[in-house]
Amino acid sequence: MSDRIVSWHGAPSKPAYTPPAGAVDAHCHVFGPMAQFPFSAKAKYLPEDAGPDKLFALRDHLGFSRNVIVQASCHGTDNAATLDAIAKSQGKARGVAVVDPAISDADLAALHEGGIRGIRFNFLKRLVDDAPKDKFLEVARRLPQGWHVVIYFEADILEELRPFMDAIPVPLVVDHMGRPDVTQGPDGADMKAFRTFLESRDDIWFKPTCPDRLDAIKEGGKGDPWNAFADAVAPLVADYQDRVIWGTDWPHPNMQDEIPDDGHIVDMIPRIAPTEDLQRKLLVTNPMRLYWPEEL
Numbered sequence: 001m002s003d004r005i006v007s008w009h010g011a012p013s014k015p016a017y018t019p020p021a022g023a024v025d026a027h028c029h030v031f032g033p034m035a036q037f038p039f040s041a042k043a044k045y046l047p048e049d050a051g052p053d054k055l056f057a058l059r060d061h062l063g064f065s066r067n068v069i070v071q072a073s074c075h076g077t078d079n080a081a082t083l084d085a086i087a088k089s090q091g092k093a094r095g096v097a098v099v100d101p102a103i104s105d106a107d108l109a110a111l112h113e114g115g116i117r118g119i120r121f122n123f124l125k126r127l128v129d130d131a132p133k134d135k136f137l138e139v140a141r142r143l144p145q146g147w148h149v150v151i152y153f154e155a156d157i158l159e160e161l162r163p164f165m166d167a168i169p170v171p172l173v174v175d176h177m178g179r180p181d182v183t184q185g186p187d188g189a190d191m192k193a194f195r196t197f198l199e200s201r202d203d204i205w206f207k208p209t210c211p212d213r214l215d216a217i218k219e220g221g222k223g224d225p226w227n228a229f230a231d232a233v234a235p236l237v238a239d240y241q242d243r244v245i246w247g248t249d250w251p252h253p254n255m256q257d258e259i260p261d262d263g264h265i266v267d268m269i270p271r272i273a274p275t276e277d278l279q280r281k282l283l284v285t286n287p288m289r290l291y292w293p294e295e296l
């Protein structure tokens with residue numbers, strides 16, 4: 001593989017928007033540091049180090065209190081870097097792991113001890129070689145109490161994944177709303193299909209995240225300030241306000257051609273959740289229900 005890539009902004013602006021006290025950045029990642037936590041041999045991208053020090057400095061800069069660290073594909077099923085970051089957070093981070101479906105119950109319990117509260121199934125072909133649905137279901141059926149499944153897919157396979165997702169016996173959290181084409185608008189075919197899916201169960205949550213990915217110029221959008229994203233996503237957040245959590249997606253894996261300013265990413269929040277009540281649900285109450293329920 002070629003050179004290591006940098007996908008994050010070197011000096012993100014201070015957002016104009018101030019998140020409420022206790023706000024959770026519920027979708028972010030750590031990369032390495034590689035010398036301590038080597039990347040997977042199967043990694044589809046090789047990033048520069050973006051470890052916990054950088055992540056926690058950004059958290060403070062943006063006005064957040066906690067992080068949910070989602071294991072990124074470049075670390076495969078070795079969750080050591082994610083666990084290390086959680087351990088260094090002084091209780092201010094929890095995580096979502098990627099596991100070999102054959103993982104033992106004892107190892108799942110150890111992940112729980114380390115602050116993990118869910119596992120992620122990634123169906124993006126550009127990120128993973130295979131996603132064995134039968135094995136994923138088997139492990140989803142024996143997760144520790146209170147865990148959920150985070151799932152990442154693109155809109156064109158939503159229907160194909162329905163029987164699999166319908167069979168998952170724990171709450172589902174969909175990354176980036178399953179990547180709808182936001183340029184279709186709030187009533188476009190992708191948003192309609194996603195709403196139909198949300199209506200099928202009341203324990204499907206989602207992240208109204210990644211304006212930088214979904215409204216990117218290379219995706220046919222217009223880029224920052226991501227107006228198509230705001231127009232398409234605000235009605236969805238209003239209609240499903242008890243099932244939304246939000247995150248920066250820092251260090252924005254693979255976004256090296258259109259690196260977003262994290263201050264601008266945070267300033268999207270009042271555009272998709274315009275009232276204080278909505279913002280509190282999106283940033284505090286809902287993520288606390290999933291990741292720190294014992295504190296509620």
Ligand SMILES: O=C(O)/C=C(\CC(=O)C(=O)O)C(=O)O
Nearest residue numbers: 071072073074127249253254
């Ligand atoms: O970070 C994200 O949300 C999205 C990613 C990277 C990713 O998920 C991974 O590497 O596991 C992407 O679309 O390239």
